[in-house]
Amino acid sequence: MTRFLFNRLVQMIGVFLVISMVIFMLLVFTGDPIELLLPPAAGIDQIEAMRERLGLNQPWYVQYLKFLRSALRGDLGTSFYFHEPAIRLVLERLPASLELVIWTMLISTAIAIPLGVLAAARPNSWYDRGVLLGSLVGISAPTFWIGIVLIALFVVTLHALPSSGRGGWQHLVLPVATLAFYRIALFVRLIRAGMLDVLSQDFIRTARAKGLYERVIIYRHALKNTLIPFTTIAGIQMGGLIAFAVVTEKIFAWPGMGRLLLISIERLDYPIVVAYAIVTAALFVVINLTVDVLYALIDPRIRYE
Amino acid sequence: MTSWITRPLVVAGVALALLAGIAPKNYAQGRPVIIAASGDAETMDPMLTAISTTGSVQRHMLEPLTDNDPDAKIIPMLAASWRAVDTLTWEFKLRSGVRFHNGEPFNAEAAKFSIERARDHPKSLQKAYVNLMKDVRAVDETTLRIITSDPSPDLVANIGAIFMLPPRYAREAGDEGLGRKPVGTGPYRFVEWVRDERVVLEANPNYWGPKPQATRVTIRPIPEGATRVAALLAGEVDVIEGIPIPDVPRVAKTRGFKVLRKQGPRLIFLAMDASRDRGGAHPQFSPGIPAGQPNPFKDVRVRQAFYSAINTKEIVEQVMGGAAAPAEQILPPFMYGYNPRVRRPSYDPSRAKRLLAEAGYPNGFTVRLDVPTDRYVNDREVGLALVGMLSRVGITVQLNGMPRAIYFPRMRVFDTSLQMSGWLTLISSINWTAMLGCVDPKTGYGRANYGRYCSAELNRIIDVLNTEMDEKKRLAAFYQVAEFTRQDVGKIPLYFEELIRGVKDGISMPVRVDEYVLAHEITFK
Numbered sequence: 001m002t003r004f005l006f007n008r009l010v011q012m013i014g015v016f017l018v019i020s021m022v023i024f025m026l027l028v029f030t031g032d033p034i035e036l037l038l039p040p041a042a043g044i045d046q047i048e049a050m051r052e053r054l055g056l057n058q059p060w061y062v063q064y065l066k067f068l069r070s071a072l073r074g075d076l077g078t079s080f081y082f083h084e085p086a087i088r089l090v091l092e093r094l095p096a097s098l099e100l101v102i103w104t105m106l107i108s109t110a111i112a113i114p115l116g117v118l119a120a121a122r123p124n125s126w127y128d129r130g131v132l133l134g135s136l137v138g139i140s141a142p143t144f145w146i147g148i149v150l151i152a153l154f155v156v157t158l159h160a161l162p163s164s165g166r167g168g169w170q171h172l173v174l175p176v177a178t179l180a181f182y183r184i185a186l187f188v189r190l191i192r193a194g195m196l197d198v199l200s201q202d203f204i205r206t207a208r209a210k211g212l213y214e215r216v217i218i219y220r221h222a223l224k225n226t227l228i229p230f231t232t233i234a235g236i237q238m239g240g241l242i243a244f245a246v247v248t249e250k251i252f253a254w255p256g257m258g259r260l261l262l263i264s265i266e267r268l269d270y271p272i273v274v275a276y277a278i279v280t281a282a283l284f285v286v287i288n289l290t291v292d293v294l295y296a297l298i299d300p301r302i303r304y305e
Numbered sequence: 306m307t308s309w310i311t312r313p314l315v316v317a318g319v320a321l322a323l324l325a326g327i328a329p330k331n332y333a334q335g336r337p338v339i340i341a342a343s344g345d346a347e348t349m350d351p352m353l354t355a356i357s358t359t360g361s362v363q364r365h366m367l368e369p370l371t372d373n374d375p376d377a378k379i380i381p382m383l384a385a386s387w388r389a390v391d392t393l394t395w396e397f398k399l400r401s402g403v404r405f406h407n408g409e410p411f412n413a414e415a416a417k418f419s420i421e422r423a424r425d426h427p428k429s430l431q432k433a434y435v436n437l438m439k440d441v442r443a444v445d446e447t448t449l450r451i452i453t454s455d456p457s458p459d460l461v462a463n464i465g466a467i468f469m470l471p472p473r474y475a476r477e478a479g480d481e482g483l484g485r486k487p488v489g490t491g492p493y494r495f496v497e498w499v500r501d502e503r504v505v506l507e508a509n510p511n512y513w514g515p516k517p518q519a520t521r522v523t524i525r526p527i528p529e530g531a532t533r534v535a536a537l538l539a540g541e542v543d544v545i546e547g548i549p550i551p552d553v554p555r556v557a558k559t560r561g562f563k564v565l566r567k568q569g570p571r572l573i574f575l576a577m578d579a580s581r582d583r584g585g586a587h588p589q590f591s592p593g594i595p596a597g598q599p600n601p602f603k604d605v606r607v608r609q610a611f612y613s614a615i616n617t618k619e620i621v622e623q624v625m626g627g628a629a630a631p632a633e634q635i636l637p638p639f640m641y642g643y644n645p646r647v648r649r650p651s652y653d654p655s656r657a658k659r660l661l662a663e664a665g666y667p668n669g670f671t672v673r674l675d676v677p678t679d680r681y682v683n684d685r686e687v688g689l690a691l692v693g694m695l696s697r698v699g700i701t702v703q704l705n706g707m708p709r710a711i712y713f714p715r716m717r718v719f720d721t722s723l724q725m726s727g728w729l730t731l732i733s734s735i736n737w738t739a740m741l742g743c744v745d746p747k748t749g750y751g752r753a754n755y756g757r758y759c760s761a762e763l764n765r766i767i768d769v770l771n772t773e774m775d776e777k778k779r780l781a782a783f784y785q786v787a788e789f790t791r792q793d794v795g796k797i798p799l800y801f802e803e804l805i806r807g808v809k810d811g812i813s814m815p816v817r818v819d820e821y822v823l824a825h826e827i828t829f830k
Contacts, residue, residue, distance in 0.1 A: 031714015039355035040730040040739060041463070042433035043749020047717075053427070081347045081354070083428060083484060092500060151535045163536040164527050166502055253527040255501030263344070263528075266679070268710050 077271030116191025138185025593722025669699025
């Protein structure tokens with residue numbers, strides 16, 4: 001296990017290097033933010049001076065090496081617009097993003113597992129078809145549209161919930177519902193397909209032949225075996241949500257990381273985008289690691305040597 | 306009062322107070338107001354930003370020497386009066402008895418400190434406003450003299466961009482402190498700032514000017530326009546900045562709410578490559594014209610033809626939903642130097658065809674039109690409308706839309722033959738200098754001249770705009786540039802975007818052409 005963790009750590013450093021380099025190249029080839037940064041009163045002479053001061057007139061590999069050198073000292077750069085360390089700006093917003101994501105994952109899983117299990121238990125029934133159709137809608141509906149419809153209904157018409165911002169649980173309801181919509185649909189399909197697969201296997205027939213209760217077969221034997229692929233996808237979804245709940249965070253003015261990413265990409269605030277990519281990569285590494293450990297807990301046959 | 310009346314009131318009050326993030330005890334002091342802005346401030350340091358949503362937040366707490374009224378007219382603020390002593394010297398008389406929120410006195414030393422910080426701070430984004438100010442002198446408590454390196458007729462307007470800071474606090478707090486907690490002379494004092502959630506301000510009890518009616522202000526950044534509208538209609542906020550055009554009729558029709566609108570100063574215009582002779586690969590050739598073909602835009606008749614072929618009225622009505630005004634010239638009518646005699650040519654496709662034939666293009670030609678897709682209101686749709694209009698006179702237009710992060714860096718290196726962009730300043734000479742001055746790193750001209758149009762004659766008149774201290778001669782030069790450009794078509798002005806605000810009934814406030822939304826300008830009915 002220690003060796004496994006050590007290997008993962010080495011991999012992680014490699015991932016950081018590759019990601020930061022790719023992002024850097026992409027950004028430098030896109031262009032620089034000076035046009036958007038300086039006020040209209042500034043002439044083109046000042047644009048050149050600014051490019052020079054920020055080192056943006058150098059080739060990408062020079063800029064990248066400089067970045068690496070200060071990164072080794074723990075400095076991932078300073079935002080062009082906020083004039084604060086980029087990593088601090090990103091991490092400041094992590095708790096808000098996590099709050100949104102954890103609730104979304106809890107609620108999606110809590111709803112999706114029973115729905116999916118029941119559908120698999122009675123394949124091709126009316127209930128099963130209803131769940132499939134509903135999940136198709138959930139997967140296809142664009143996030144933006146769901147968010148706006150929820151706001152129109154619960155905020156403007158019913159005056160039941162706040163439109164946006166962060167605060168009490170009321171502020172969580174709409175953004176979590178918006179994000180959960182797709183996840184519930186996805187998870188229901190995963191659980192259903194996984195269950196159907198497992199239920200057709202020999203050990204389930206054995207269990208039935210032994211005369212076990214159907215409930216025990218489904219929840220104890222079948223569901224547990226379905227959870228392995230489900231955990232993988234849920235982990236990926238969770239990472240994706242923390243980093244890229246961009247649309248939802250914008251609609252509901254949620255003060256999370258996605259909103260910062262959006263505005264930083266629009267304004268070419270490189271240091272934030274790079275710091276963001278690194279934080280995101282770290283998140284995924286941690287989540288994947290957790291998923292691997294969960295595997296071993298769920299399925300005792302899995303061992304890491 | 307009986308409890309069945311008071312209880313709901315108290316509940317409503319507490320709810321409002323919680324929404325605003327304030328303790329109920331402050332509620333009694335006056336009327337609070339919640340403003341939904343389109344974005345949060347990046348920093349509270351006034352010298353390190355050039356973004357209007359940020360300036361708008363800061364302006365509640367910080368004040369400049371000169372200001373502009375809601376219609377861009379220059380008015381006194383912390384400077385009570387000013388005069389040009391000679392062509393290189395300006396003298397400002399400052400208000401006396403004004404104090405910063407921390408008790409520091411506002412005086413000529415503080416003004417000198419603030420101007421020099423804008424000029425000399427390595428990260429300052431405001432150098433453009435003050436770089437001609439060679440020497441700033443505090444003559445006495447209330448007299449400030451500024452010696453410029455060149456004649457600077459726009460100095461009074463430029464200095465309005467610089468917010469005054471208390472020197473002692475600035476030194477003690479450092480950049481970090483100034484960026485997080487601003488101290489100024491303004492009508493509001495800083496209370497708290499929760500990034501991306503809210504900025505809270507309270508009325509400054511010692512304010513030197515008229516006391517604001519809105520005593521407690523919360524500014525909430527809500528980036529999505531549809532959500533801002535929902536927040537207004539649900540009664541969560543009192544004022545919203547920017548209503549998406551499709552939502553305007555809905556807000557106007559809903560009882561209890563009003564839409565405030567005004568023609569803004571942001572010009573949307575077309576620029577044509579006026580420098581390269583042939584089409585082909587960028588940068589040597591003009592990238593939007595088929596390789597080997599001559600560049601038609603070098604011929605003034607082609608530029609005039611494009612001017613006549615574009616029906617701005619139709620764009621304004623059909624694409625912009627009426628939320629724009631056709632541009633007669635580069636400047637909007639409310640700005641200094643607008644020439645009332647210069648009108649845009651009337652929409653006339655047959656004249657356009659005739660001009661194209663005279664220029665040797667009876668069957669038109671093919672060109673790529675570059676537009677941003679996320680920068681201006683309905684920018685992509687306006688691009689589509691232009692494709693249709695130009696096709697009616699035989700021009701085949703390939704529309705090339707790009708997100709702004711890609712668009713502007715490409716425009717900056719002139720990777721375009723025909724492009725649309727917008728421009729906004731409230732200083733008239735900068736508009737001409739940036740849009741039509743010959744691109745030249747020595748003069749700094751041509752910042753927004755992506756077509757690299759260059760006329761030696763026009764450039765000379767633009768020099769006059771930037772240096773002439775005599776009002777009459779200068780105004781004549783402004784009239785002249787507008788007439789010249791109408792004939793030579795260095796740019797095709799299209800329209801000015803409208804500024805749109807939504808407010809609750811009972812709230813009055815001017816719509817400001819500098820795009821600021823200022824709580825101290827609110828009056829309650």
